[in-house]
Amino acid sequence: MNPQPNSTNLEHHERLVAPGHTFASVTDKIASIVLARQLKYGWVIGFALSFGLTMLLLFATAWLFVKGVGVWGIDVPVAWGFAIVNFVWWVGIGHAGTLISAILLLLHQEWRTSINRFAEAMTLFAVACAGMFPLLHLGRPQYFYWLVPYPSTMGVWPQFRSPLIWDFFAVSTYATVSLLFWYVGLIPDLATLRDRTKRRVPQIVYGILAMGWRGSARHWRRYQDAYLLLAALATPLVVSVHSVVSFDFAVAIVPGWHSTVFPPYFVAGAIYSGFAMVLTIAIPLRAAYGLKDFITDRHLDNMAKVMLASGLIVAYGYLTETFTAWYSGQQPDLYVVENRAMGPYAFWYWLLLTCNIAVPQFLWSARVRRNTYALFALALVINLGMWLERFIIVVVSLHRDFLPSSWGMYTPTFWDWSTLFGSIGLFVALMFLFIRLLPVISIFEMREMVEHSEHEQ
Amino acid sequence: MGACGQNHLGYPQLDIVEAEQSCGPSGNSPMWRSLDELAGDPRVMALARREFPSLLDRLVDAPSRREFLRLMGASLALAGLEGCIRQPEEKIVPYVRAPEQIIPGKPLYYATAMTHGGASLGLLVESQMGRPVKVEGNPLHPAVPEVMSKANDATKSSLRFGATDAFAQAIVLSLYDPDRSQTVIHAGQIDTWESFYTQLRERLEKDTTTGGAGLRVLSEAVISPTLVDQIEALLKRFPGAKWHQYEPINEDAAIAGARLAFGASIVPSYDLAQADVILSLDADFLVDGPQRLVDGRAFAERRKVGGANAGSMNRLYMVETGRTQTGAVADHRLAVGPREVIQFTWAIAAAFGLQSAKSRFSEVIGVSQSWIDVVVGDLRKSRGRSVVLAGRMQPPVVHALAHWLNQALGNIGTTVTYRDPIVARAELNSESMRELTEGVRAGEVSTLIMLGGNPAYNAPAELKFGEVLAGVPFTVHLSEYVDETSAQCGWHIPAAHLLESWSDTRAADSTASIVQPLIAPLYGGKTSHELVAALLGDPDAKSHDLVRGYWERWHQRRGASDSFDAIWRTALHDGVVAGTQMPPVIRTLRPDIANALEHELDAINELPNAELQIAFRPDPSVWDGRFANNGWLQELPRPFSKLTWNNAVLVSPATAAEHSLKSGDVVEIVISSGSVKLPVVVVPGHPRQTVTVHIGYGRTAAGRIGNSVGVNIYPLRTSDAPWFAGIDRLKKTGTRVNLATTQHHHLLEGRNLIRTGTLAEFVAAPQHPKFMDVDEDTNPQESLYPQREWAGYQWGMVVNQSACFGCNACVVACQAENNVPIVGADQVSRGREMHWLRIDNYYDGSPDDPETYHQPMLCMHCEMAPCEVVCPVAATTHSDEGLNEMTYNRCVGTRYCSNNCPYKVRRFNFFDYNAELRENATMQLRPNPDVTVRSRGVMEKCTYCVQRINEARITTEKQDRTIHDGEIVTACQAACPAEALTFGNLNEATSAVAQLAKSSLNYSVLGELNTRPRTTHLAVVRNPNPALRHTSDESTT
């Protein structure tokens, strides 16, 4: 099933797919991951662990619904805690997928091909995790649907001036479009699986999902047009979604939130954390399933560069925040800066700067970019850093706002933590299922790559 | 609300039939049930399940006696529920004239009076369908200032309210307290009044042979004329019997001081309206004392500048040994130790030529001579228009000197008058108590009847009264709770709550008030009158008849012609008995006063002169511990420390630095009488010579709320050192506790939250004082959106920060009116307190002598409300009348509005804080039916008492007229003795609130955010003496 030796010597580094691959070989290689009968030992372990964490999430959620949001560390003034931090963090992570698929597609960045599929899956699962939190954090979650504009017997409607409503529309739209994008991309590969598998049940299931795809020339033409247009639509969407999320803060008057720099630097941050997460998944994945031929070191290198770039934009964002605070001359705004750097949460602020600004500077060195271990470590550090950024923005801005009399503190409880780690568990568990059930790399696009590389020679 | 009271005049007998129908099928149900029946009864089971979860399983098999007891409690609580419609059989007279029967949902107001702080306080209690739910002040009562007193006559026609204090506001909660004692208990077993009486009679028959030599009656300070009359009768019947009075917080020093000065125990009362210069010697006269409310009002009136009374502001010099609300608003404050107070007073007296005093105190330690000179100068300037007050914690000599000074300054008759004490026997509490204890020790006492009080808990430490009690063969304790003392007594008799009792009491000028019940005893409690009547051989006497009988006799003695019925009706209706006021007495100082004082002084010089002294102060919330089981008061943020559910050691920054203490560190304090471990709270401006602890905590039998809250200080408090004691050692233990404080940060951080200036600055430019423009940004900027037209009623409030002295009455009033839940210490320490109205306090200047500011904070009802814009479901919206309204049942609980509220006045139900309220049968009677009880997960906040606004709107629309200014009085405004809060229609140019809104001192807190608050504040104006400016300068920079 694995006809190709792993190509490690330098000349292949610049390739996006190792030489010698044929349509048949790429197809079989990728399809085999899904079609293999037996479960990999590592897969079982990993899935079991992540599923355990998912159970913890369910437990924490049940307890939350029984007792109320008071089980968390939130209070007045800090009425938003981990729930919102996690929400913003996950939504951010959910950006890389669509970005890689859409923007890089429009820019004809061929190297996207072998990573876009699982990047999109990652997006879906991240958005799923994110979407859960605004619901959980409600005081009366049973009434979440009141945010939906539907003709109620009371004749009341949602309040469209609220950023939370914008959020609701943005995130649900994003989830829908990402799903469509992902599924459309999958259709030809589902057809391939339909035709590859020898067993009945998968044949039926994949058959239904493939919707009778035959690869006819006319279909391909419409398919490509639709896919391209979808990409063109998804690109502004990606930008809009995290801008809207940033409005939750920028539109409010809380010092430390009320800032016009938020939309751009939230988007940059999203890309930043998104790519970090893609790397976090790609590196173990290609090792575990011997996909080094398709997810080559050049892919990692490129992603590292994107991270570095977006990281610098984020750094610029921090700088601007501080500058505008000073420029406004408003005592509360100035105090926010002081409080972040010297207040009770100072340690976390400095840790955030270390994770998001200092450490990533190593990416300037090609040697680090080519060292998968270093890259993996960096990716984790950045994930942590981006979570801390959201914590600083949400909690540290709230805990000391306008009236010193009502300043307070926020201390996360066991239930805060279990919800955070539980959501991570859910995300990983979904990833494991995806790897097992669907092609992690777009097969038909790999075939195109093969064809092009043949032309090159 | 007022007007409605006027419309549905109360009616003597409430229509019981209708009330019963509206309140469930059964009227009075049998109180007693056999255990089986009890255990079988699903309602009882349900109640028991809630009340005593642990009991459930064990209920099936035969329960122990304790469980039986508690179950009895359950059944009685149940009876309490059914008791909700049980009206007193006797005629009680509502405050206003009555229709044919109650109109459901329309409140009736009844006048009654509460006795606290040595005199009565006139109350108007709101009754909803026979349930007392809210307390207001009775403006006809001499100790109660009227609210909106300056309102026009049109308004006067409607029901008027008077001010109250936090304690008065909280009594409705105690009434429905399920922990109250519910049955007669004999040796720990349930018993009945009847069998009690049989045993009592046997016992008394024995005593009669000895002329009652073994009979002792111990009561709290008795003011009730009827009770005095009864006890005197008892003493006639048993010549050998003795009557003792004891209150842990008493006026002993004042009485001794008066005797020292006049040779008679007469009490001063003050007319602060006439006083231009006030010198307070550790007297917290704004919140403590028989006249606190009227004194507070008179003082506050002289603090309000702008408009008419520009220059008429008074000046207050405060010399204090701790941190008091009065000191916080003083123009000049001297934080010193107890000895310095005496020395200071001597120095002042010497300056006014007290003979031979000068020799003793040439210079005063710890007080700058300039200070003394300035005070002397000011007092001299305003002879006859000044007043010197001495606090109850000061030794007799200081009181005597105060009397002497007032005499010397010619204040007698103008600002100071003297009256005979209203308390039955002006005796020294501590001596009376010692005498009793010695009697018991000597075995002379065979029968001890205790009318209320809790001596086992709060008697002077050295007496060990709790242990001594066991030595008395026959002890009876009448008490609202089965408390520490009841546990030591053979018999416990449940006492009726104030709102369940017939009684009478007197104001400081001895004006009498009849105490009338609003509801029949929920738990069959007895009054002192009924117990004493039983002692006199009439176990079935009704206190109504006893009280009425006394006043009928009083009426006959006066030999007036008019019918007593009319007098009685008017007395009940008005809440005061006409013609009972006593004229002031004229006494001259003892000729030998100088020598007497010198002699006193020697005594004081013998006192140990410790570096650091501990001051025992009455707790601003639980007083001497009697309110320990009242959740509203426990959760009330104490002034300065903002501490709830606990007592602590208040220390000065200096002391803290010396022992390297931070708030929350636990210290051990060792004094001669013992030692105590308490957490520390560092309080700026606290004198470095003392540390303050509040008594009234560490109760062991207060009830589920009050048990084991804080630490009991009484074991340290001896009769010869009741207020101050030298500290032998103060040691940091190293342990820390998480204090449940509602405010952690007290500095202004250079923000313009409080505008403040001096009277001089104001007078210089009354139209535009320069201290008002602090920052050009504070004028609201232009908005992108078109401006809105505000027509019709536009409600608004103005908070006068110069008048507010932070007495907390408004906070409890708001809690009572709006069903604001109690969340408990843990939730408070997590920053989840629910008070809709809070009083922020800020310090400015040096930690040792800062300026202190109170800033009442409630919903600002911003015209450009930031909270409303961010709500995704339009649960908080704006009304046409400018109210920022919360729609509870639309709220999904995103809490975004709270984040976006710059004033942080929104409160969130993080848990189901009203679970107990819903589940407990008795507590269900408490809430105000006009206000929704909020559920879990919804946001809530101040509504400007919208229920009162709507009530007034309905009334006035029926009468086809507009709402008069002052016709709507919010709960907080009604409670405020200082009239610091003014509510009304901003669109009505002549309304009080509109006038104040136009004042040159008016400003919007955080106005720079362009939120356009409807609640605005008036700058703090103080009147420091230019000669002492440097001190205030250094404290305002």
Add this chain to the structure above:
Amino acid sequence: MSGLSADTFGLLAEFRDAESLVAAAARVHQEGYRSVEAYSPMPVEGLADAIGYHRTRMPIVVLIGGIIGLVSGYSLQYYCAVISYPVNIGGRPLHSWPAFIPVTFEMTILGASLFAVLGMLAMNGLPRPHHPLFAVPQFERATRDHFFLCILRTDPLYHERATRRLLEQLGASEVVDVPL
């Protein structure tokens, strides 16, 4: 015409690589065949043009979807905030249009995207679970590595033998009947 078997769908020619398929397709089109369809495991440049299929109507479909989303998005908000439920929110005017932009934008994107995907499927006649080609065993490699050209029986020029001969000339490795 002779030799027409009514039960065939058409003739399916299998090719080894994309180039020969494109050449063959172009040739067949020259011959005048119109009911022709080519199949490939991945999109092949010029294949659709070769069989005379030049432009799709996707863009206009997406545009319509976008416009519908935009209009419905804004009018929904206007109806709620101004007509159906006019309340004073923080002193802002009922029609505070700047606040309505984000939702309008999202709705536009949503409308366009839905139309793009559903339109594509509809025009491709998908889903179609069964198709005569699936009966041909070789055809399963159409989604792996082989290329196919199919001339439908419904083509007027279609002739059992002639067409087969043509296809074989074009270098088809194999030509099979596709039963209907």
